[in-house]
Amino acid sequence: MMRGLYTAATGMNAQQTNIDMISNNLSNVNTTGFKKSRANFQDLMYQQTRQPGTPNAQGEEIPVGTEIGHGTRMAATQKLFTPGSPQSTDNPLDLVIEGDGFFEVVRPDGSTAYTRDGSFRQDSDGRLVTADGHPLQPEIYIPEDATSVSITSDGTVSAQMAGESEPNQLGQIELVNFSNPAGLNSEGRNLYTETVSSGQPMIGVPGEDGFGTISQGYLEMSNVKVVEEMVDMITAQRAYEANSRSIQASDEMLNTANQLRR
Known part of the structure; x- marks a missing residue:
């Protein structure tokens, strides 16, 4: 099974959480003293097939290695205590x-x-x-x-x-x-x-x-700025769509492989 299917799925889950945070911020735009939240993400572990500095067949040092990431996850939700108006x-x-x-x-x-x-x-x-x-x-x-x-x-x-x-x-x-x-x-x-x-x-x-x-x-008043939240929402939506396209591309590649005949 292609690794990219699961990697892109973590990206879709992350952007869904991002939309959840943005939705909560927007729903509290008129809440007295409300402080908006921000989702912080970090990349997942990497599969290293070759370590940097590994010698090649001639004994020369390879300057860069080979590593493949496995996506992203939410690391924390952070309250931003900037003052409201x-x-x-x-x-x-x-x-x-x-x-x-x-x-x-x-x-x-x-x-x-x-x-x-x-x-x-x-x-x-x-x-x-x-x-x-x-x-x-x-x-x-x-x-x-x-x-x-x-x-x-x-x-x-x-x-x-x-x-x-x-x-x-x-x-x-x-x-x-x-x-x-x-x-x-x-x-x-x-x-x-x-x-x-x-x-x-x-x-x-x-x-x-x-x-x-x-x-x-x-x-x-709350420190939520509607324009900023809307821009963040558009960015999250486009990132979600990009990850879904990665899943679709992986699926099409698998379909092509399944159609191979001797």
Whole structure:
């Protein structure tokens, strides 16, 4: 059986995975804080029929060898944490991180997760929570009689209370960062969790020690660029077609061999 049939099949499988990644990116083009993924591929093992440097019959050294590859495979899927464009919402509880960092939230089972989605709101107790009800850490409570809420670039939360001339400070928003954000585990629902590859979480104040600042009344849109994804999709489709043509050519060669007669 011709080796090229299986080699081209690995190429078709790789491009199918590539299309899967592109489709997910495009489907989340309007997801707040979404970070696009990229499929990384690597070539498979090679069959070497002659090693470089092997002496020929005359004892001379052969400068190059003979090796035949066996296709490609997906090596990893990588999250790209380039910033998305901020969008004005005029909602005082919408926050965007301008720079590096994540918001820390607590899930119902008590585990910690991290997000770039700053679309917060109040629960029945006045806590700042995500759309799924996960409270922001450290917890911030907004009193019922607060007439306005102000959040500065360093994460200081203040509220103007009815009948008072000076605003009251309610708390401090902290950010979390990792030495390797691409190593975080994507949990869905705009949440990430820590892994061994991501490193330990580093907690800090917005605007200090390399952490980004916070802007109130904005949300970070996804970093997906539709035009780039469409170009990547066309490239993947053409590569898929080229690999299918290789299979067709191999099949035609086998058919020709089968038609040989003595």
